[in-house]
């Protein structure tokens with residue numbers, strides 16, 4: 001039960017027993033008023049009871065790593081890791097068993113992979129333009 005006040009404060013009704021307990025503590029531990037104790041108690045309550053975090057949805061694809069043979073892309077929808085082989089003949093995805101798929105399309109958007117592919121294209125590897 002609250003009543004709105006004109007200067008951004010509200011009045012909250014608290015059982016008298018609790019107020020008596022608060023009053024006993026006014027003048028102790030450096031607290032000078034009911035309001036000070038109540039505010040401190042509420043701050044501690046907020047700290048102990050944080051608002052639930054809004055869960056951010058994780059991206060569908062994520063670049064896991066890159067080595068001499070190719071790159072790994074996490075597919076969270078399939079809950080699998082796509083191993084994309086990169087060699088002089090092109091790119092190949094082991095999940096899709098294809099040279100062109102969503103995993104390869106995603107891999108081609110990752111700056112580190114783009115850079116590697118550009119280098120290999122200069123060496124004559126048959127890779128997509130990035």
Ligand SMILES: [Zn+2]
Nearest residue numbers: 093096101103
């Ligand atoms: Zn694929």
